[in-house]
Structures are given as structure tokens and as C-alpha cells.
């Protein structure tokens with residue numbers, strides 16, 4: 001007798017990309033309920049999400065391949081060879097936690113708690129990852145305090161110096177701008193969800209200027225390019241930044 005496989009029941013779930021990325025794209029995930037548990041079989045952008053309008057990004061288009069990759073790290077691994085040799089053995093969670101705790105106690109005993117420097121940041125942006133229990137744990141320990149941030153503070157300082165506030169505006173409000181300046185950003189390639197708003201603003205009559213030491217696909221698409229040499233921007237104002245990048249000392 002041949003077993004007849006019933007087609008797995010499927011459902012769709014709306015979600016939001018979890019990456020530390022301001023676009024916060026909407027997802028629609030198709031899930032199959034299989035006997036061993038639910039499996040996501042398809043992931044696509046949500047066309048009703050106002051900013052991303054159904055388009056994800058190259059990093060996430062094949063996200064399910066990574067989630068279900070056989071190479072994914074699912075267990076604690078202990079290095080058993082020299083650094084860089086890639087030699088590891090699988091150990092239990094109990095063994096991993098015991099080894100970490102033993103080493104932390106040793107470091108604190110020998111050098112004091114400030115010899116421990118925790119470093120992490122937003123991760124998947126969940127409340128547990130971003131503002132969870134690790135702060136209490138390391139605070140109780142007396143570990144070194146670190147801002148734990150490599151980009152946000154820099155951006156805030158740059159914004160405050162440039163426009164007077166670390167707060168930006170809703171990017172979709174650029175639709176109402178009359179002058180847009182893209183300074184050192186290849187927006188058309190690396191901030192692709194902003195580009196349709198810029199195009200819509202241009203259709204409304206906005207003027208767009210790109211300032212960049214190199215010719216980019218963004219510069220190729222615009223009204224005007226102000227090329228500048230990174231070492232001496234005040235001297236360089238040409239229409240062909242490609243010439244600047246090649247010929248300036």
C-alpha cells in the first residue's frame with residue numbers, strides 16, 4: 001500500500017524585518033504546518049508597507065536559506081585547536097555556561113571586575129536583545145561600562161552638528177522638499193527604499209544635488225553633481241566628479 005501524503009496546511013503571517021535597519025520592512029511569510037512543526041517556506045515583502053512597498057533588500061531576499069541552512073550554528077562549540085584553525089567540538093549548554101562562569105570568576109579574582117568588558121548592541125532589536133537582562137548581569141558584576149554603540153551616537157552627533165538636532169524627519173516627508181542634497185551617500189544603491197520618495201519629490205519639482213568624491217549610480221541619475229576631493233572639498237566644485245577622483249592630487 002502506498003502512503004498518500006496530505007498536502008501540508010499553509011498560512012501566511014505578517015511580520016516586520018528584525019534587522020537593525022530603519023526601513024523596518026513589512027514581511028509576509030508563508031508557513032507550512034508539518035508534522036514536525038511549522039516551517040516557513042516563502043518570504044516576501046508586504047506591498048501594503050508604505051515605505052518599502054513590498055521590496056525587501058538583497059540581504060533579506062534569501063533569508064529563509066540562512067534560517068534553515070545546515071551550516072547554521074545551533075549548539076555551543078568549544079575551540080580545540082589553535083586560533084584560526086577552525087577546529088571546534090560541540091559541547092552541552094551546561095558545559096558552556098560552566099566554562100564561561102569559571103573564566104569570568106578567574107578574571108575577576110585576578111584582575112578585578114572592570115577587566116570584563118561586555119560588548120553588544122541592538123542585535124535583532126528585540127527588547128531582550130537591546131535592553132534586556134545583560135545590563136543587570138554585568139552591572140551587578142561591576143564590569144566596565146561601555147556605550148556599546150558604534151553607529152547611532154556618531155549619527156546623532158553628526159545630525160546635531162549639521163541640522164541642530166539628532167532627530168531626523170520621517171523620510172517619506174522628503175516628498176515635500178524643494179532641495180535635496182545627498183552628501184557622500186550612494187542612496188540609489190544602498191538606501192533603495194528612500195529612492196522612490198526622492199524620485200517623487202523630483203517629479204514635484206525638487207532639485208537634487210549629489211556631493212561625492214566618486215561617480216556613483218546615484219550621481220548618474222541626477223540633475224547636478226558636485227564632485228569633491230576628500231582631502232580638500234572646499235576647492236572642488238565640478239560637474240564631473242569622475243574627473244576629480246582621477247586627477248586631483
Ligand code: SF4
Pocket residue numbers: 017018019021022023024025052056057058059060
Ligand atoms: S532594507 Fe533589508 S534589512 Fe532593512 S528592514 Fe528592509 S529587509 Fe530588513
